[in-house]
Amino acid sequence: MSQNLKLSATLAFLALFMVVIYVAAGGNDTPEAAADPELTRADTHFLTKAPDDKVTLVEFLDFECEACRAQFPTMERIREEYDGRINLAIRYFPLGGHQNGMNAALAVEAAAKQDALEDMYVKMYETQAEWGESPDSKADLFASFAEELGLDPEQFAADVADPATKERIAKDQADGAGLGVQGTPTIFLNGEELPSMPSYEDLKQRIDDLLQE
Amino acid sequence: MLSASERETRPDSAGFVEKAAPWIVTIASLVAFAAAVVLMIEKLMLINDPTYVPSCSINPVLSCGSIMESDQAEAFGFPNPILGIAGFGSMALFGTYLLVGASASRWLWLAAQAGATFAFGFVCWLIFQSLYRIEALCPYCMVVWLSTFALFWYLSLANLAAGRIPMPAFLEPAANLAIRFHGALLTGAILVVGLMITEAFWDYWQTLL
Numbered sequence: 001m002s003q004n005l006k007l008s009a010t011l012a013f014l015a016l017f018m019v020v021i022y023v024a025a026g027g028n029d030t031p032e033a034a035a036d037p038e039l040t041r042a043d044t045h046f047l048t049k050a051p052d053d054k055v056t057l058v059e060f061l062d063f064e065c066e067a068c069r070a071q072f073p074t075m076e077r078i079r080e081e082y083d084g085r086i087n088l089a090i091r092y093f094p095l096g097g098h099q100n101g102m103n104a105a106l107a108v109e110a111a112a113k114q115d116a117l118e119d120m121y122v123k124m125y126e127t128q129a130e131w132g133e134s135p136d137s138k139a140d141l142f143a144s145f146a147e148e149l150g151l152d153p154e155q156f157a158a159d160v161a162d163p164a165t166k167e168r169i170a171k172d173q174a175d176g177a178g179l180g181v182q183g184t185p186t187i188f189l190n191g192e193e194l195p196s197m198p199s200y201e202d203l204k205q206r207i208d209d210l211l212q213e
Numbered sequence: 214m215l216s217a218s219e220r221e222t223r224p225d226s227a228g229f230v231e232k233a234a235p236w237i238v239t240i241a242s243l244v245a246f247a248a249a250v251v252l253m254i255e256k257l258m259l260i261n262d263p264t265y266v267p268s269c270s271i272n273p274v275l276s277c278g279s280i281m282e283s284d285q286a287e288a289f290g291f292p293n294p295i296l297g298i299a300g301f302g303s304m305a306l307f308g309t310y311l312l313v314g315a316s317a318s319r320w321l322w323l324a325a326q327a328g329a330t331f332a333f334g335f336v337c338w339l340i341f342q343s344l345y346r347i348e349a350l351c352p353y354c355m356v357v358w359l360s361t362f363a364l365f366w367y368l369s370l371a372n373l374a375a376g377r378i379p380m381p382a383f384l385e386p387a388a389n390l391a392i393r394f395h396g397a398l399l400t401g402a403i404l405v406v407g408l409m410i411t412e413a414f415w416d417y418w419q420t421l422l
Binding site: 002003004005007008011012014015018019022065066067070073074095097098116133182183184196197199200 | 264266267270272273274276277278282346347348349393394395396397400401404407408411412413414415417
């Protein structure tokens, strides 16, 4: 074996060893998985609800995730088309790698307390390009969104700071982790996890099939 | 002992590097060229139909779509793959030209070196953008990263070994060391990028365990 091959193999083992050490040290912290995960709970936010429970679409999302933003127009189109005919729920799943994923989720949850969940949800994806991937906290920007949407700024600030708001998001995360959500967006249709980033046509086909059953 | 073996191995490695360079340049360029063509086709499909999901958008991390839609994908105001098609295409020609036994003039080697150096710098910037700004990986782009690393490395070493790059005397030991440990150093560089990828997307990889 040549010197270069031997050294390369040594380096590869060294790299593997570093990864093993990192794993053993616990790596980054990830949300704790719920022992009894549920797709929807009493406090889950629905963008639209049907009188029957024939079709329930649940999206685990992160407001800073670009793939979620790419999925957003599809989800909006589905919501418009099936308004009142299906259940469409969103659940928070801010990812650790995003500086403002949690801040954005807090802002949306605080807006929800003032019945402005949808407005803030839409606002987040429409503006994501302006604030996403930033290493700095965008909490102030999100507070300005609240003002633009005509929310009570003091109440909004109080709700963002309230530990209960964070716990509410952590509960969604725990359900997601328990259901095997690996990244975002992860979409469940009647309890079945769909392939990553379904197209409008794919979703429509699946929903129509279920509605006709 | 080291100095004795150094005297023996240095010419060996230099000879190996010079013989291997045309092959590595040709193969790496062809591979990167193919990846650039695929990326360009995907980009055109995406331009035609904004809802098109590229073939390499597999999951939130392996996602060409989010990469192709980024500003960084048009670093010079036009899609990056255009650079790749032109650059790797020329480089593949240069490599083939050497492989058929033709000898290239020094300026041609240096022109190739300039192109490869630019490609290497650009790829390093793209790696940084992909890992820490866009936070997604695009498999075809990673093929280009890997090919560019190999291409730049062996072309540079071949130029150094043949003395085509003027070099101050005090840097010569470093150049000789690089030539002697050519394979290990390239492996090391690739492993460093691999570790960076492992770390940057740790949250995601962990969920796959």
